[in-house]
Amino acid sequence: MKLKTYKYLKLLIVAFISISISLSINLNNFILAFSSIILGIFILKFLQAKVKDILIDERAKMIAGQAAVNTYMITTSVLGFTSFVLMFFGRRGSYFLESLGYVLSYLTIFIIFVYVVLFKYFSKKYGD
Structure with a gap:
């Protein structure tokens, strides 16, 4: 094809x-x-x-890897900062904001955990 x-x-x-x-x-x-x-x-x-043709080359893989790493860094930074701000302002009376801040912080920790586990797995798989 x-x-x-x-x-x-x-x-x-x-x-x-x-x-x-x-x-x-x-x-x-x-x-x-x-x-x-x-x-x-x-x-x-x-x-x-x-498919008989080449779907992806090494350059495209490198670009996708860089995009994924930068997306991870930006997402975790924004989620972490947003959770901190929501928890800070939530302590002044809005329990919903505080709860939302905690949820976002747990989500950030989960994303970081998944990244670390996958990093260790691929390091062992590809011999780093």
Whole structure:
């Protein structure tokens, strides 16, 4: 299969998933949404294996890695700062803001934990 055909089929599958999710939300059937997402992922992986052209090169992988690391740093910094501000202003009487600050701080800690675990895993896998 050519890369152009793969991109066209990928667009059709994304449209199928979007329509399925919107339909399942209207019908209050979340199993349909979940199953359409899983089916779409499997079909995309199957089609990706059939592509003969090069899908991604080393430069694109490096760019994606840099984008992911910078996104992680910005997201955790903004979440951490926002949680601190919400907890600070929440102590002055708004318990909702304080609770939201705690939730955001736990989310930040969880994201950092996932990053550390994945970093250790890939370091062992690729021999760093």
